[in-house]
Every structure is written in C-alpha cells, then in structure tokens.
Amino acid sequence: MRILLVEDDLSLGEGIRTALKRGAFAVDWVQDGAAAVLAVEHETFELVVLDLGLPRLDGIEVIRRVRARANPVPILVLSAREKAADRALGLDVGADDYLGKPFDTGELLARVRALVRRTSGRVRPLLEAGPLRLDPATLDASWKGRALDLTRREFALLRLLMEQHGRPMSRDSIQKHLYGWDEDVASNAVDVHVHQLRRKISADIVRTVRGIGYAFSEPVDTGT
Known part of the structure; x- marks a missing residue:
C-alpha cells in the first residue's frame, strides 16, 4: 500500500x-x-x-x-x-x-x-479468506492455523491482492503499490514475490491472468 x-x-x-x-x-x-x-x-x-x-x-x-x-x-x-x-x-x-x-x-x-x-470498504481489521488470515496491525499471517514466515514485501503484496477481491492487477500497478520512488526495483521483483507466496502458502493462492498480471485466488480449506 x-x-x-x-x-x-x-x-x-x-x-x-x-x-x-x-x-x-x-x-x-x-x-x-x-x-x-x-x-x-x-x-x-x-x-x-x-x-x-x-x-x-x-x-x-x-x-x-x-x-x-x-x-x-x-x-x-x-x-x-x-x-x-x-x-x-x-x-x-x-x-x-x-x-x-x-x-x-x-x-x-x-x-x-x-x-x-x-x-477499501472493510469493516473488520483482519483479512480472512478460507484458511488464510492476515493481521495488518501485527503483520502476522497464518495458513490453516500455521504461522507464515512472510517478508514485509510479501505480506504487503498478499494484502494488496486480497483487498482487490480477486480483481487482477498488472505487474506495473503492483510494483507502484509496493515500492517508493527512492527504491531500486528489479524488473522481476513482483514475479519473485508471487513465486515466494505460492511456495510458502499454496501454488494456486495467486493466479496468473494472461496479458494482465496477477490476482488473488480464494483458497478452499480441504482440511489437509
């Protein structure tokens, strides 16, 4: 943000x-x-x-x-x-x-x-989607009750995509939300953050929208 x-x-x-x-x-x-x-x-x-x-x-x-x-x-x-x-x-x-x-x-x-x-139109302070939970106040995140070890930027990206309610965002738009003017940004920075979220949470937690960028994918708690 x-x-x-x-x-x-x-x-x-x-x-x-x-x-x-x-x-x-x-x-x-x-x-x-x-x-x-x-x-x-x-x-x-x-x-x-x-x-x-x-x-x-x-x-x-x-x-x-x-x-x-x-x-x-x-x-x-x-x-x-x-x-x-x-x-x-x-x-x-x-x-x-x-x-x-x-x-x-x-x-x-x-x-x-x-x-x-x-x-953003949210009433509750916590962000929750299925078994995924984010607390912006403490920067704590959990998946199926297990604490997630997310970097500050990974947390910010996940929060951003969740608040878009599944609407896709372009890489350029995501980058502008995550980085300030004075920060050096690698050309593949957003892709790297997405890869890490998929690795740490679920392969389908962020979906690729061809020709646009990325969107949050509502997870389903399968109990596993």
Whole structure:
C-alpha cells in the first residue's frame, strides 16, 4: 500500500517514513506543499499523511487543491496546531483525520490502517479468506492455523491482492503499490514475490491472468 508523506522536518519525516515502512507500507516523501499537490495529481496513493506548516504551500491549501480536483484520497493531518478551531478547519476543508504533534507512532499506524481499511470498504481489521488470515496491525499471517514466515514485501503484496477481491492487477500497478520512488526495483521483483507466496502458502493462492498480471485466488480449506 502506497502512502505519500508530506513533512518538512527532516528528523520527524525520517522517523515517520521508517515507522510506515515497518508497517509494510511503501512511502514516498516530499517536503513542501507544492510538491505534494503535484505528486497527488500524477500518482496514485492509498493515503496522504500531511503536515500543515509547510513551505511553498500551506497544508490547508494542499487539502483544498486536492479536493477541488475531486480526488478522494484519504488525508491524515499531522500538526502541532492544537486549537479546536484549527482541527475543525482541517476537517472542514477535506481532511479525514487529524493527529496532534507530538504523537505516538503506534497510534499513527493505527489511524493509517483504519483509514485504509475504511477506504477499501472493510469493516473488520483482519483479512480472512478460507484458511488464510492476515493481521495488518501485527503483520502476522497464518495458513490453516500455521504461522507464515512472510517478508514485509510479501505480506504487503498478499494484502494488496486480497483487498482487490480477486480483481487482477498488472505487474506495473503492483510494483507502484509496493515500492517508493527512492527504491531500486528489479524488473522481476513482483514475479519473485508471487513465486515466494505460492511456495510458502499454496501454488494456486495467486493466479496468473494472461496479458494482465496477477490476482488473488480464494483458497478452499480441504482440511489437509
């Protein structure tokens, strides 16, 4: 799942990016409001984590411009502005949630997961399909009651495909969801991750859709 982080404080931004990556999110980081608007116009993100006190373009104006283009991307505001009026303004112009600074990274991740879950139309925090179970909060996964040893990227890919409810995704689209701008990506990276999921779970857990890419295949618990 791909997140745009907009934060001009280098130390705080690095800490947030590290926390989000540990939560199996791909993160693209910009440090001013104008760059944020440009990024949202040209890329697809599951969520924007946005500071308000930004150079070049204030966070409130970023929200206004994003919503003026009818872009529904969820926006989580991070701000040291603690007054109720500031919170109300951020929410009224189109933010989906507001977290005051300083904050606990655990709460930040919980709010991120809640917004992503709400956007995908899920009510339950767990992802379950037959004997397969994923917990995005802990990054735990199990198959027929057995814990799965998945890498962060394998977990992210499986979560992404499960949330598509069997709809196929192209390799390029999958790659954009799994990797940020600053990451080197091998041309066969997605294929390697798919191969590993099939090896660790089931050969038919991810099906190849000829001419398109890959899709999640609903597993059947045969009891074996």
